[in-house]
Amino acid sequence: TEAQMYQIFNTINTVSNKVHELTGIAQNSVEQSEPNFNNDEDYHRLARSNDESEEDSMNDEEN
Secondary structure, three states: OHHHHHHHHHHHHHHHHHHHHHHHHHHHHHHHHOOOOOOHHHHHHHHHHHHHHHHHHHHHHHO
């Protein structure tokens, strides 16, 4: 019946909204925990910080 159709539609809509909410939460937690290597700026920033760390340790060894 039409009432059942609306009930099914509302259930699908509710589930879809929850999936989108959970997907957003999952993406946010991944973005916070890992650098995005698709973003050149993040990659270069990470590379620079690693180079600086190596340079600092080499300077420490020399001194």
